[in-house]
Structures are given as C-alpha cells and as structure tokens.
Amino acid sequence: MDHVPLIVGFTIMSLSTLLIYLSGRKKALIKNHVMMHAMVTFIAATAYLAMALGVGNYLSSNGTIIYFARYIDWSITTPILLAGLVMIAFQEYGPSGQMNGYLTAIIGLDVIMVVTGLLSALADTAMVKVIWYLWSCAAFLGVLFLLWRPLRKIAATRTLTTAGGYYKNITLLTLVWLIYPVVFLIGPEGLQLVSDSASVWSFLVLDVIAKVFYAFYAARVLSKSSQASTIDTTAV
Numbered sequence: 001m002d003h004v005p006l007i008v009g010f011t012i013m014s015l016s017t018l019l020i021y022l023s024g025r026k027k028a029l030i031k032n033h034v035m036m037h038a039m040v041t042f043i044a045a046t047a048y049l050a051m052a053l054g055v056g057n058y059l060s061s062n063g064t065i066i067y068f069a070r071y072i073d074w075s076i077t078t079p080i081l082l083a084g085l086v087m088i089a090f091q092e093y094g095p096s097g098q099m100n101g102y103l104t105a106i107i108g109l110d111v112i113m114v115v116t117g118l119l120s121a122l123a124d125t126a127m128v129k130v131i132w133y134l135w136s137c138a139a140f141l142g143v144l145f146l147l148w149r150p151l152r153k154i155a156a157t158r159t160l161t162t163a164g165g166y167y168k169n170i171t172l173l174t175l176v177w178l179i180y181p182v183v184f185l186i187g188p189e190g191l192q193l194v195s196d197s198a199s200v201w202s203f204l205v206l207d208v209i210a211k212v213f214y215a216f217y218a219a220r221v222l223s224k225s226s227q228a229s230t231i232d233t234t235a236v
C-alpha cells in the first residue's frame, strides 16, 4: 500500500473543505450548495484519513487491497452531489412531491451503483466480478438517464439561466464520473493492468476534479445564474 497518495488526498480534501466553506459562506443565494460541497470534501478527507491509517483496508485472497472507506465515501458523497443537481433542476422550489420522487430514484440507483461496485471488487471469481460490474454500470446508466432526460427537461422549463447552469454542471459531472468505471476496470479490483499505487493516484485525481474543482465550478455557474434570475425577478 502506498501511503503517499492517501496522505496527499487527506491534506487536499481537508484544506479544500476550509476553502470551499470560507469562500462561500457569505454568498446567501448559493449557501445551501456551498455547504453541500464542503460536506463532500469533509467526508472525503475522513475517508482518505481512514485509508492512510490502514482502517478498513482489506487484503483479498488474490492479494488485492479493497479500500472500504472509498466505497463508504462514494455512497454518501455521490448522493449529495446528485441531490444538488436535482435541486437545481427544480430550482429548489419546484413541486416538492415530484422532486422527492426524482431524489429517491437517482439516489437509489447511485447507491446500488456504488454497493455493487464494492461487490464486484470483493468477488473471488471472474464471472461474479463481471456480473456485479455490469449491474453497477446498469445503475450508473440509470443515473445518467435521469440527469440527461427527465431532469434536464424540468430544468429547461425554469429560467434560461438555470437551465444553462444545470446543463454545464451535468456535462462536467458526466465527463468525470465516466472515468471512474474505467479506472476500476483496469485497476487491481478488475483486470489488474495497473498497480495499486497507480490506481489510488488515479482515483485521487478524479476525486479532486469531481469534488473540489466541481465545487468551485458549480458555485461560479450557480452564482451567475442566481444573480441573473434575481435581476430577472426584480425587473418584472
């Protein structure tokens, strides 16, 4: 096990939590989202600390290290990120009953994706690994379908600026999230084409983009669109 990327991950995520919180705590219009993003990096910092300290790192029978903390992190942080997008699509005051339905569906699929990914990592035989991997991919496709079809349509019925913000956010999110199953597939949990250390470094880079960069990107996109929609409402 390579401690360096885990300690680097812990440091980046801890500092990012402070930075995201401090830079956004006074932005009244997007405070809710800033808090969600700060929580995502805080949870990630905790997970990297656990991995670095060797807690929950399980050595499987074929010599692969399975990091339980990583899957616990994903199963909490990805629902938070997706919930943020559902809220943007409904602009936080849409018909709440309907929003709850989408929240349940997208979070349910997302958690199934992460948990069956863990089952694939834990499986001993290639056949069982493949079955769980495909199951996880199917759930992931469900998440992407909800983001790109029904939720995008709902976002498009809101103000133009919000629709644009939603579109930019799901584009970045989709591009980054699509790389996770690839890194998993070529890493020790899958085809074992790359080492444990290379895999941990790759997930770290992805985590920094999906959690930290995305937090600042989404805050910028949202500040612009919420300012624009405030101007819209006052102008009427």
Ligand code: RET
Binding pocket: 040, 074, 077, 078, 081, 113, 114, 116, 117, 118, 120, 133, 136, 137, 140, 177, 178, 180, 181, 184, 207, 210, 211
């Ligand atoms: C796994 C393996 C099985 C197939 C699929 C996967 C997808 C994982 C994803 C993870 C995203 C994590 C993020 C964390 C940051 O907060 C479980 C790797 C489809 C998409 C964005």
